Amino acid sequence: SAKRLAGQVALITGASSGIGLGVALAMGAAGASVVVNYRSDAAAAQQVVEQIRRGGSQAVAIEADVSKEDEVQAMFRQAKEHFGTVHILVSNSGIQQDAPLIDMTLEQWQQVIDVNLTGQFLCAREAAREFIRRGIEPRLSKAAGKIICMSSVHETIPWAGHANYAASKGGLMLLMKSMAQELAHYKIRVNSIAPGAIKTPINQEAWETPEAADRLLKLIPYGRIGETEDIGKVAVWLASDEADYVHGTTLYVDGGMTLYPGFIGNG
Ligand code: NAD
Numbered sequence: 001s002a003k004r005l006a007g008q009v010a011l012i013t014g015a016s017s018g019i020g021l022g023v024a025l026a027m028g029a030a031g032a033s034v035v036v037n038y039r040s041d042a043a044a045a046q047q048v049v050e051q052i053r054r055g056g057s058q059a060v061a062i063e064a065d066v067s068k069e070d071e072v073q074a075m076f077r078q079a080k081e082h083f084g085t086v087h088i089l090v091s092n093s094g095i096q097q098d099a100p101l102i103d104m105t106l107e108q109w110q111q112v113i114d115v116n117l118t119g120q121f122l123c124a125r126e127a128a129r130e131f132i133r134r135g136i137e138p139r140l141s142k143a144a145g146k147i148i149c150m151s152s153v154h155e156t157i158p159w160a161g162h163a164n165y166a167a168s169k170g171g172l173m174l175l176m177k178s179m180a181q182e183l184a185h186y187k188i189r190v191n192s193i194a195p196g197a198i199k200t201p202i203n204q205e206a207w208e209t210p211e212a213a214d215r216l217l218k219l220i221p222y223g224r225i226g227e228t229e230d231i232g233k234v235a236v237w238l239a240s241d242e243a244d245y246v247h248g249t250t251l252y253v254d255g256g257m258t259l260y261p262g263f264i265g266n267g
Helices: 018-029 042-054 069-083 106-134 163-186 201-206 210-217 228-239
Strands: 009-012 033-038 059-063 088-091 145-150 188-195 250-253
Touching: 009 018, 009 069, 018 033, 018 042, 018 088, 018 228, 033 042, 033 069, 042 059, 059 069, 069 106, 088 106, 088 228, 106 145, 106 163, 106 188, 145 163, 145 228, 163 188, 188 228, 201 210, 228 250
Parallel strands: 009 033, 009 088, 033 059, 088 145, 145 188, 188 250
Antiparallel strands: none
């Protein structure tokens, strides 16, 4: 049904742009009350809030740097003050700091690990604490809570020039699976979405010119670059009871990018 997340509260990190924005809108359209986390762009976050409200769902913007323990804890406190609890975490915030390995600074390495991996740990830990405190609300969902980590095809595809990013997503893969193994008996479902190439600010140079888009399309057997709505729809399904038996897995949403497209027509 259209409002399959009615009554549930979804907290989306990095929701003022890109995939997080798309997921926030999709969750709102599915009837969830949405916490729109942002790091610095309050105006953009507020626009997302207004758009969700116009669609008939509740929303609030909350600032926090997901790599900072005190800020993540304050964000969850504020979310609970506002909506009473949280049922769905979509841990989406992520950054790139690209450099050839031999030129990569410790700061570039550390920033990416702090946001993409430590941020995932901090947000998942607070969410799990709240899910366990509250328990299952059978009227709303079969699970006590759902954690969705925004990973990447680079949790499996190595990426020259982006070793910090690939390491953060590869680490996230086993963080997600370990959390899924550990939290299952609380009826907390934990999964990842691994997007391929989705049109957002993070990879603008990879799709903004026709030449760049052509190069990118060679990596996508299905023949189109992804849209944030492609991820939003999957996130809503994964958070819903329709996916109640999906646990501890990565759902690739990549138009076939992980199918070794270099082998097409190659012998
Ligand atoms: P984006 O840059 O639009 O989104 C990233 C968001 O994270 C931004 O809103 C940013 O403000 C937020 N953020 C950054 N640092 C933060 C911090 N310290 N605390 C809180 N928020 C912070 O790019 P996107 O493509 O929408 O990326 C979203 C997620 O999707 C990332 O985890 C990225 O790795 C992943 N991803 C994207 C693609 C793609 O093709 N766009 C592919 C695979 C995975």
